[in-house]
Amino acid sequence: MTESGSTTLWMSRHDVDIPIYALTASVATARRLALYRNVRPLHFPTLADRDASLAAAEKLLLERGVVRRGDLIVLTVGEPMGQAGGTNTLKIVRVGGHA
Numbered sequence: 001m002t003e004s005g006s007t008t009l010w011m012s013r014h015d016v017d018i019p020i021y022a023l024t025a026s027v028a029t030a031r032r033l034a035l036y037r038n039v040r041p042l043h044f045p046t047l048a049d050r051d052a053s054l055a056a057a058e059k060l061l062l063e064r065g066v067v068r069r070g071d072l073i074v075l076t077v078g079e080p081m082g083q084a085g086g087t088n089t090l091k092i093v094r095v096g097g098h099a
Contacts, residue, residue, distance in 0.1 A: 001044060001057060001077050005029045005036075012036040021066065023057055040066075050077060050089075058095055069096035 001023045002008050008022045015037075022033045023044035030041035044060060047053040054075055061067045075091045 001046075001053060001075070002029065002033075003046075005033045007076050008033055008039055009036055012039050019066070021061060023060065053077065054091065054093070058093065062095065067095050071095045 003024065003026065005022060005024070008020060011020050018038070020036075020039045022030070022039050022041045024030050024033065024041060025044060025046045027043075030043065033039050033041040042060065042064070044057065047056060054077065057075060058067075058073070061073070062069075067073055071094070073093050073095060075089075075093060077089045077091070
């Protein structure tokens with residue numbers, strides 16, 4: 001989840017074969033992210049609650065068919081939510097593992 005796309009830019013600089021899904025509410029950020037290597041921006045509303053946001057992000061990725069139950073995903077998020085420049089959390093999640 002990203003406001004500015006800064007963390008996404010850093011991640012895209014690494015030559016990996018894993019897609020980077022950037023979830024953002026900002027159309028301008030999504031357009032810029034579409035130019036980064038291996039980044040796929042998705043529209044995602046900004047939620048104030050971190051846990052609700054993480055669950056909603058997982059649900060969106062499942063609905064889009066880009067992950068399956070049991071897959072491992074890495075999520076980055078900053079707090080307070082909705083403010084650029086605050087990435088301070090990296091969370092490794094097994095999809096469907098907390099439900």
